[in-house]
Amino acid sequence: xxxxxxxxxxxxxxxxxxxxxxxxxxxxxxxxxxxxxxxxxxxxxxxxxxxxxxxxxxxxxxxxxxxxxxxxxxxxxxxxxxxxxxxxxxxxxxxxxxxxxxxxxxxxxxxxxxxxxxxxxxx
Amino acid sequence: xxxxxxxxxxxxxxxxxxxxxxxxxxxxxxxxxxxxxxxxxxxxxxxxxxxxxxxxxxxxxxxxxxxxxxxxxxxxxxxxxxxxxxxxxxxxxxxxxxxxxxxxxxx
Numbered sequence: 001x002x003x004x005x006x007x008x009x010x011x012x013x014x015x016x017x018x019x020x021x022x023x024x025x026x027x028x029x030x031x032x033x034x035x036x037x038x039x040x041x042x043x044x045x046x047x048x049x050x051x052x053x054x055x056x057x058x059x060x061x062x063x064x065x066x067x068x069x070x071x072x073x074x075x076x077x078x079x080x081x082x083x084x085x086x087x088x089x090x091x092x093x094x095x096x097x098x099x100x101x102x103x104x105x106x107x108x109x110x111x112x113x114x115x116x117x118x119x120x121x122x123x
Numbered sequence: 124x125x126x127x128x129x130x131x132x133x134x135x136x137x138x139x140x141x142x143x144x145x146x147x148x149x150x151x152x153x154x155x156x157x158x159x160x161x162x163x164x165x166x167x168x169x170x171x172x173x174x175x176x177x178x179x180x181x182x183x184x185x186x187x188x189x190x191x192x193x194x195x196x197x198x199x200x201x202x203x204x205x206x207x208x209x210x211x212x213x214x215x216x217x218x219x220x221x222x223x224x225x226x227x228x229x230x
Contacts, residue, residue, distance in 0.1 A: 045210065045221055045222070045223050046210060046221040047221070048218050048220070059217055059218075061217075097166075107155070107214050108217075109157040109172045110157075110159075110169060111172075113168070114166065115166055
């Protein structure tokens with residue numbers, strides 16, 4: 001069973017960089033699939049941040065692209081998110097998730113999710 | 124970006140009721156649509172992908188239909204565990220975008 005777990009600081013100061021890691025168990029990232037980050041501000045809807053393949057190939061949301069870096073560490077079976085120059089608007093629950101495939105074709109649906117971690121941006 | 128809208132924004136229903144939620148895309152997305160269920164404090168759960176394909180392990184009372192710009196999620200007989208918020212999401216083009224959600228609560 002594929003499981004994902006987010007980790008990282010729950011509080012980040014404005015203008016600093018938010019850093020989160022997603023640890024995957026039950027599946028080797030090196031075997032395939034894209035892996036993504038999605039966030040949800042308190043009481044609001046879902047926003048896709050970006051996705052990464054084990055090779056390092058990435059897709060980013062254009063609205064965040066200038067501030068986002070997603071990386072992968074296959075030796076640790078982890079992938080990570082960095083979001084720079086954060087403001088209060090970046091306060092959200094951050095989820096990591098697996099991007100699904102439909103009949104072998106990458107389809108940006110999200111079939112396995114972590115439990116989410118709340119990151120608050122505040123001084 | 125493709126904008127996703129949902130209606131209604133909330134619906135009150137009773138156990139056993141048939142519930143239908145509508146999702147509309149701002150441009151055609153073929154069948155590249157998913158539905159998720161989210162309960163308070165939990166991650167979203169994939170219910171339907173490719174507009175009408177049931178994700179493994181999801182009860183058959185959930186069904187999806189539509190293509191192009193208009194889609195529906197139907198719960199044929201609402202169960203107590205189905206009270207939640209439901210989101211649609213398009214996967215036709217980047218960036219993937221989600222609808223604003225429909226909350227299904229107890230009447």
